[in-house]
Amino acid sequence: MSGLPFRAKIQQIRHLTPDIREMTLEMLEPSELVFRPGQAIAVTVPDTGSGSSLLRYFSLASPPRSSRQLVLLLNSQDRGKGSTFLLENELGVELQVSGPHGSFMLQHEPERTLLFIGTGTGIAPLWSMMATLLAESCFQTMTLLWGLRSESDRYYLQELEAWKSRHENFSYVLTLSQPSSAWKGNKGRVTDLLQELTTVEDSAAYVCGNRAMVKEVMDLLKRKGAGAIYRERHSENA
Ligand SMILES: Cc1cc2nc3c(=O)[nH]c(=O)nc-3n(C[C@H](O)[C@H](O)[C@H](O)COP(=O)(O)OP(=O)(O)OC[C@H]3O[C@@H](n4cnc5c(N)ncnc54)[C@H](O)[C@@H]3O)c2cc1C
Structure with a gap:
């Protein structure tokens, strides 16, 4: 998967259900992300155990027209390193992210x-x-x-x-x-x-x-x- 690095901060976290969180990231640098509907971003997650970092992918739920605010849907019950890191952060915390990633994207097939x-x-x-x-x-x-x-x-x-x-x-x-x-x-x-x-x-x-x-x-x-x-x-x- 390819994609360019960018900086974003956590702007909002909404509890949609007991398990699901809707996280809005605000783009910082660059100020917009160009992507196709269906694509994902990767968040760099510090791995305290090994001292290195891990990548965790999250699909963008928001449409490309809202290119300054990126919406993610996270399952807080995953309880792994990535979900725990993201959901334990405070609002305003800056994340190292890259994207867009992936070939799962809307195709132009108007006849279907x-x-x-x-x-x-x-x-x-x-x-x-x-x-x-x-x-x-x-x-x-x-x-x-x-x-x-x-x-x-x-x-x-x-x-x-x-x-x-x-x-x-x-x-x-x-x-x-x-x-x-x-x-x-x-x-x-x-x-x-x-x-x-x-x-x-x-x-x-x-x-x-x-x-x-x-x-x-x-x-x-x-x-x-x-x-x-x-x-x-x-x-x-x-
Ligand atoms: C292209 C792509 C898009 C994706 N989009 C999304 C998305 O939109 N939303 C989303 O939520 N996920 C998405 N994922 C999955 C996401 O990237 C992570 O794999 C997921 O959040 C779990 O990562 P983690 O680091 O939290 O868990 P890991 O640390 O990788 O652990 C994997 C699993 O082990 C179990 N586990 C680990 N530690 C514990 C523990 N302490 N207690 C209990 N169980 C544990 C959990 O079942 C966990 O899910 C996507 C993945 C890909 C490849």
């Missing part, structure tokens, strides 16, 4: 319908893509299939409802793998939602989640004959 499939923080790069397309009044039919664990893991619901009411071509389906008994919505995994879709031949599918989810969704999309498939793995863990 668009299918966005994510689990957990896998929504981040998809969010940047959808926000970009909807702001450009894109006419393509867009569907988001989003898998989360339970009711308390849901976030960005107001934003999704606003998109749905403003854009006839946008729809989303949320499914919960471990909902409470009171949940009236979809139960199960995103693959269950995908099974129900009758036609994907005309679709470009963008998939983001952990390794096991990405593999399962890609296998299913291939079996169903999806027109094009693009994927990003956020974790090698199942």
